Amino acid sequence: GLLRQYFPKRTDLSGYSQADLDKVALRLNQRPRKTLGFETPESRLQATVAMTH
Template identity: 60%
Template sequence: MACHDQIAPLLKEGVYFGHPASPWQRGTNENTTGLLRQHFPKRIDLSIHTPADLQAIQDRLDRRPRKTLGWRTPADVLQDVLAS
């Protein structure tokens, strides 16, 4: 994250970087990558997708309940943060 030093002070938990070659330290990241790979296999040319296609996939993932969020969706959590 290019601007992590600017973002970290704004986050209650700060910013965490897992150790290289330790995917178990990045569970949510690895899970999200797996979800994205269902739509975008490695080495796919993303230019074949329209902006509307990409938005539809983003919306689908943002509205998918996550165990790590207490079965809430990322969209719900973001909405709560923005409302605070």
């Protein structure tokens, strides 16, 4: 999937810092997805959380 753009198959993630992994997670969560109607996972989560408060 999308992680392969950042980490090739069989990559040992222990060689990356938590900050490196967080940067990749942020990029992926801010990327629009066709399956979400071109919303980002981040914006969809924020909207869902807002509905519960």
